[in-house]
Amino acid sequence: MKKLSINFKSLKKVNRLGVPGVIAAVVLIFFLFIVVIYNTGVGLANEGIQEPSFNGVDISLAPAGVITDAEQMAADVVGTGAADYQKIVDELVGSYLLAKDSDIVIFFNSGGMGWNYVYQTPGWESIINGMIEELNDMGYRPLFLNYSRTNRDFWSNIKEVIEAATRYTQKVIAMEKHVEFLNDHVPGLQLLIAGESTGSVITEEAMKYFRDHANVYSIQTGCPFWYKTTDQPRTLRITNNGYGIDAFSYGNLPAMVWCTAKGWFGLESAEENAGNVLKSFRAPGHDYTWEYDAIKGVITGFFAENFPRKN
Secondary structure, three states, X not given: OOOOOOOHHHHHHHHHHHHHHHHHHHHHHHHHHHHHHHOOOOOOOOOEEEEOOOOOOOHHHOOHHHHHHHHHHHHHHHOOOOOOHXXXXXXXXXXXXXXXXXXXXXXXXXXXXXXXXXXHOHHHHHHHHHHHHHHHHOOOOEEEEEEEOOOOOHHXXXXXXXXXXXXXXXXXXXXXXXXXXXXXXXXXOEEEEEEEOOHHHHHHHHHHHOOOOOOEEEEEEOOOOOOOOOOOOOEEEEOEOOOOEOHHXXXXXXXXXXXXXXXXXXXXXXHHOOEEEOOOEEEOOOOOOOOOHHHHHHHHHHHHHHOOOOO
16 A cells, blocks of 8 residues: 655645635636636537427428528537537527518527526516517517526536626627528518516627618617617617616616615515516516506507508
8 A cells, every 4th residue: 555645845835825825826726717617618508499499390391401501500609519519400490490480580588697488587478478469469470489598507607697797708699690590591580689687788799790680679678787788770778667767777786785685574665666686686677567558668669660560
């Protein structure tokens, strides 16, 4: 049995660093590790359309050119050897098969960490249902696609935080590819990218890419205060629910802290119309629903302005 030997010289070198030096070294190592994680595919495993599900879709129903382009686009996003390669191909072709019989496709980006289904966002579930009903009434055939950008694991959460802070420089590419694919293969299709809260950031970034595409539109609610928006065509930004301005959008941190504290003790007032921010915090005015006349009014007005009635 080999004897355990300790290199005391190395220990002395570490000791000479002192506590501040050791802490700095640990922080540096962790930072480098995060950089490595950020530049890999970690955290993108659940990125794509999560509703409806395209598992088992028969891609042979699509034209050969559509399938070829889907395979090339999936390769551009994750590479042909990636585990999610076929998943993305199925999503692209499956969404095409539905979109070819539609007039308008609505892509929804949830808030929070970006993994919620729309039914887990009650206010926006009512907005989506209201939008679909309104578009049907106008003679359109809308298709709803729930876009997910994050998986429910630790490193996916880390990557989401970094992406949100850097304006989704990586994740927005996959979002754009999904929209672009339908735009390229379904003539005359209108595309509406919707986002709520933190999900509006990736929506804003995608609209920069589609700035010159007259058939791509955007509707957003409660954009975070740290994201500086720029003038965008065909974009509806909502930061007031008709009862008050959104504290999260305007960066009213004292109001958010006070509202959150009151919520802990059951003292929150209904008049504040507060909404959740990352589930743990509350923000006055950060509540959006089709039931609010102001929300319904601005969205139906946006539709009337951009989508001519067909009936």
